[in-house]
Amino acid sequence: MDDIILSLQEITKVYDNGVFANRKVSIDFKKGEIHSVVGENGAGKSTIMKIAFGMEKQSEGQIVYKGKPVQFENSMEAIKLGIGMVHQHFMLIPSFTVAQSIVLGNEPVKNKFFVDYNQATKKATELAKKYNFEIDVKAKIETLSVGAKQKVEILKTLYQDAEVIILDEPTAVLTPQETDALFIELKKFRELGHTVIFISHKLNEVKQISDRITIMKNGESCGTYNACDISIEKMTELIVGRELSTSFEDIKKKLDNTKAVLAVENLEIKTTKKHTLNNINFTVKSGEILGIAGVQGNGQSELIQAIAGMRSFTSGSIHLNDVDISTIPIKQRRQKGLAYIPEDRMQDGIAANASISDNIISTYYDSPEISGKVFMKNKSIRTIADNLISKFSVKTTSAKTKIGSLSGGNIQKVVVAREYQTDPQLLIAEQPTRGIDIGSANFIHNQLIDLRNEGRAILLVSADLTEVMDLSDKLIVMYDGEIVAYFESTNDVTDKDLGLYMLGVKKQSEEEIRRAYRV
Amino acid sequence: MFKKNSDVMFEIVKTLVAIAISLVISFLILVLVSKTPVDAFFKLLTAPVTKIRYFGNVLETMVPIGFAGLATSLLFRTGLFNLGTEGIYYICGVVTATVASQMFGNAFLDPILTILISSVFGGLVALIPGYFKAKYNTNELVVSLMMNSILFGLGLFFVKTFIRASDVPSVASNKFMETTRLPIFIPGTRTHIGVIVLLVVTVLMFILLFKTKLGYSIRMTGLNKNFAKYSGMSAFALFLSVHFISGFIGGMGSSIELLGMYERFTWVALPGLGFTGALIATLGKNNPFGVLLASFGIAYIRVGAEIMSRTTDVPVEMAAFVEAILVFLIMSQYFLKKWRDRSLLKEGDKANGTV
Numbered sequence: 001m002d003d004i005i006l007s008l009q010e011i012t013k014v015y016d017n018g019v020f021a022n023r024k025v026s027i028d029f030k031k032g033e034i035h036s037v038v039g040e041n042g043a044g045k046s047t048i049m050k051i052a053f054g055m056e057k058q059s060e061g062q063i064v065y066k067g068k069p070v071q072f073e074n075s076m077e078a079i080k081l082g083i084g085m086v087h088q089h090f091m092l093i094p095s096f097t098v099a100q101s102i103v104l105g106n107e108p109v110k111n112k113f114f115v116d117y118n119q120a121t122k123k124a125t126e127l128a129k130k131y132n133f134e135i136d137v138k139a140k141i142e143t144l145s146v147g148a149k150q151k152v153e154i155l156k157t158l159y160q161d162a163e164v165i166i167l168d169e170p171t172a173v174l175t176p177q178e179t180d181a182l183f184i185e186l187k188k189f190r191e192l193g194h195t196v197i198f199i200s201h202k203l204n205e206v207k208q209i210s211d212r213i214t215i216m217k218n219g220e221s222c223g224t225y226n227a228c229d230i231s232i233e234k235m236t237e238l239i240v241g242r243e244l245s246t247s248f249e250d251i252k253k254k255l256d257n258t259k260a261v262l263a264v265e266n267l268e269i270k271t272t273k274k275h276t277l278n279n280i281n282f283t284v285k286s287g288e289i290l291g292i293a294g295v296q297g298n299g300q301s302e303l304i305q306a307i308a309g310m311r312s313f314t315s316g317s318i319h320l321n322d323v324d325i326s327t328i329p330i331k332q333r334r335q336k337g338l339a340y341i342p343e344d345r346m347q348d349g350i351a352a353n354a355s356i357s358d359n360i361i362s363t364y365y366d367s368p369e370i371s372g373k374v375f376m377k378n379k380s381i382r383t384i385a386d387n388l389i390s391k392f393s394v395k396t397t398s399a400k401t402k403i404g405s406l407s408g409g410n411i412q413k414v415v416v417a418r419e420y421q422t423d424p425q426l427l428i429a430e431q432p433t434r435g436i437d438i439g440s441a442n443f444i445h446n447q448l449i450d451l452r453n454e455g456r457a458i459l460l461v462s463a464d465l466t467e468v469m470d471l472s473d474k475l476i477v478m479y480d481g482e483i484v485a486y487f488e489s490t491n492d493v494t495d496k497d498l499g500l501y502m503l504g505v506k507k508q509s510e511e512e513i514r515r516a517y518r519v
Numbered sequence: 520m521f522k523k524n525s526d527v528m529f530e531i532v533k534t535l536v537a538i539a540i541s542l543v544i545s546f547l548i549l550v551l552v553s554k555t556p557v558d559a560f561f562k563l564l565t566a567p568v569t570k571i572r573y574f575g576n577v578l579e580t581m582v583p584i585g586f587a588g589l590a591t592s593l594l595f596r597t598g599l600f601n602l603g604t605e606g607i608y609y610i611c612g613v614v615t616a617t618v619a620s621q622m623f624g625n626a627f628l629d630p631i632l633t634i635l636i637s638s639v640f641g642g643l644v645a646l647i648p649g650y651f652k653a654k655y656n657t658n659e660l661v662v663s664l665m666m667n668s669i670l671f672g673l674g675l676f677f678v679k680t681f682i683r684a685s686d687v688p689s690v691a692s693n694k695f696m697e698t699t700r701l702p703i704f705i706p707g708t709r710t711h712i713g714v715i716v717l718l719v720v721t722v723l724m725f726i727l728l729f730k731t732k733l734g735y736s737i738r739m740t741g742l743n744k745n746f747a748k749y750s751g752m753s754a755f756a757l758f759l760s761v762h763f764i765s766g767f768i769g770g771m772g773s774s775i776e777l778l779g780m781y782e783r784f785t786w787v788a789l790p791g792l793g794f795t796g797a798l799i800a801t802l803g804k805n806n807p808f809g810v811l812l813a814s815f816g817i818a819y820i821r822v823g824a825e826i827m828s829r830t831t832d833v834p835v836e837m838a839a840f841v842e843a844i845l846v847f848l849i850m851s852q853y854f855l856k857k858w859r860d861r862s863l864l865k866e867g868d869k870a871n872g873t874v
Contacts, residue, residue, distance in 0.1 A: 310749065329751070330751040331753065334751045340749070348745045350743070351739050351742035353742050353743075354738065358735070358738070362752075363751060365732065365735055366732055374731050374732065376732055376735060
């Protein structure tokens with residue numbers, strides 16, 4: 001088809017650390033269409049767009065622009081050919097005027113040396129008129145609203161003669177009214193023959209504005225559809241749908257005499273602008289895994305950090321075995337039986353340049369078992385480290401190896417082994433198997449089930465729906481800082497329904513949600 | 520607890536190569552500036568070991584910068600870029616001068632007591648930037664540099680106003696009591712017992728870092744403070760203890776230097792010893808024994824250059840030149856990195872086996 005302006009062909013992107021961001025992704029963008037790319041956070045949408053815009057280089061595959069294969073060394077080259085991108089986080093200089101910002105990098109010049117600001121103002125005004133943008137080109141950027149700043153960014157790409165405009169989550173920062181205005185503009189672009197690539201995870205908007213929609217999941221494309229041919233439900237299913245799962249039902253023991261180990265009551269985190277967490281009430285009982293499902297960035301991280309003591313919260317309370325731990329330091333929380341597998345293992349979970357044995361004791365290094373009043377018992381540490389390494393089958397030559405040189409899966413095993421060693425009452429497992437190989441992931445899953453069978457309470461947060469659904473006994477769903485659904489059993493909900501809750505389309509009644517707080 | 524992996528090996532090789540390169544460059548410079556480059560180069564390299572007196576010079580130069588290196592390396596280890604040892608050296612020198620003229624007259628007790636008072640004082644002074652860091656997360660580099668100026672100003676004011684000697688024309692304190700003087704360790708030189716103290720403190724520092732609970736939390740905090748926080752270590756108590764210990768060692772070094780090498784306190788400017796400590800800590804990779812080696816190396820170069828300048832036409836500043844190249848090469852993250860990466864890959868293949 002000769003109306004295809006930009007074609008991404010079998011693009012694969014592997015980062016240095018071995019993470020696949022994209023795997024054989026092929027998308028064709030037609031001239032004069034609004035084409036949406038949707039998917040969860042981490043599905044690889046941004047990466048593929050950065051490759052199309054020359055900010056990242058693909059590992060394999062090729063980009064064909066107007067029928068010719070191209071290879072961008074940097075984004076300047078993409079801009080020259082007519083591809084523009086508006087980033088999620090604006091890249092504007094606050095003290096510049098709108099006109100100055102628009103011409104920045106490509107200023108009209110007089111006398112070969114001086115920037116011609118009158119000319120710039122004139123050009124900017126013309127441009128705004130042509131595309132029907134209402135904006136004062138002499139205003140300073142710092143005085144503008146978010147929506148207006150976005151207009152400046154879009155005008156900037158148009159000033160650079162962009163034929164393909166990539167918008168990365170443009171509506172994330174806009175009010176509904178601003179969004180409507182943006183959509184009118186986008187349609188205007190389409191009339192004028194521009195191609196608009198719209199990246200989003202808000203399905204309603206996508207359905208409303210797009211001509212065609214490409215759905216991405218786990219770095220792969222799940223196909224491109226005409227917007228009129230696909231329902232929101234179908235999109236949801238494709239976005240959050242999961243592969244065949246392993247069942248842990250038969251190895252899960254039934255436990256009696258369970259009691260609430262963790263009780264979170266009316267937890268609220270308020271920042272100046274909005275509620276990060278609001279009205280959070282739930283309990284985790286001994287011998288159960290409570291899963292928290294949700295698209296990332298809906299308050300799960302903040303909730304976990306508040307429970308683990310990594311951040312403070314505005315109001316509410318957290319009880320561990322009936323002891324109020326709301327304000328006590330991390331060390332005391334741990335002494336009371338809390339263990340925590342953090343989301344970002346490299347940042348919080350380990351010291352990459354320290355040895356495995358140093359890393360495997362960090363959360364209980366001053367327990368009498370391995371340290372006296374002043375000195376550490378290096379022999380006991382050795383024994384513990386060696387035992388854990390063999391028990392958790394960490395692949396390494398010795399306990400003295402730098403942990404940073406291990407693979408992600410083995411590092412995570414060390415983290416899990418360490419938290420396991422403290423014999424916790426409550427284990428918080430945040431993205432426990434993200435980015436690691438299947439073997440290690442299975443191993444860690446089995447360890448979690450073992451702990452559960454021993455009567456410990458486990459709070460599991462994962463963006464991987466298969467993981468949450470397979471492991472959890474009970475399930476809560478978070479959306480926009482609130483609990484929007486609670487399920488007594490993972491059998492009570494279908495994937496499709498779960499997706500609707502996760503994307504904020506559906507919400508349970510207040511009473512149904514209150515059931516998450518069980519005494 | 521030297522790890523038997525290639526890390527230590529790599530650092531050793533890298534240091535040796537750096538030394539070799541800096542010597543070659545030094546020689547080229549000598550060819551440019553000297554009429555007798557070979558002679559000068561030879562003097563620079565070997566003079567310190569030609570006479571026991573010269574070697575004594577190396578040891579006595581090594582003592583103050585070694586203590587400063589240990590004090591600073593502890594802060595660096597914790598991830599604190601604090602350059603306050605300079606000010607500690609100055610103010611503790613003033614304390615030593617004050618105390619050393621008021622002692623009991625017991626040749627055993629006097630030096631010990633003087634050094635102890637100076638050390639504790641140093642520790643307490645270091646708590647000031649430590650507290651600000653721990654409580655308000657102020658930038659310790661800025662605070663410590665400001666403190667250096669403040670301590671210098673206060674110290675000089677104190678010397679001029681309260682303990683200035685009336686019998687000498689220049690600004691200097693009253694004489695220290697004879698009994699406070701540190702005993703000579705190598706006959707025929709001025710090398711005093713401070714060398715032994717430095718060795719002992721180095722070993723203690725090693726034990727502190729690698730055998731104690733405090734040392735463990737220092738190392739983990741220095742490597743990744745998010746990780747330390749996550750693990751439940753209290754940065755507040757840690758920052759205070761580390762600053763106190765560092766200041767304590769700094770105060771000790773200053774006091775030992777004065778009691779071993781001086782009759783009066785004569786510093787009318789910052790002595791530069793504390794800053795050299797930062798250099799040495801870096802060269803020694805913040806490892807106590809590395810620091811000891813680095814302080815010996817720097818002292819050796821300085822004494823060599825000193826002797827060279829006395830006997831040839833090359834100025835003593837040559838030492839600074841060699842030091843600069845050394846630091847440049849050893850600090851460089853990318854120097855020999857390709858070679859390192861290749862050997863790491865090999866090691867990785869071996870460790871991962873089937874993976």
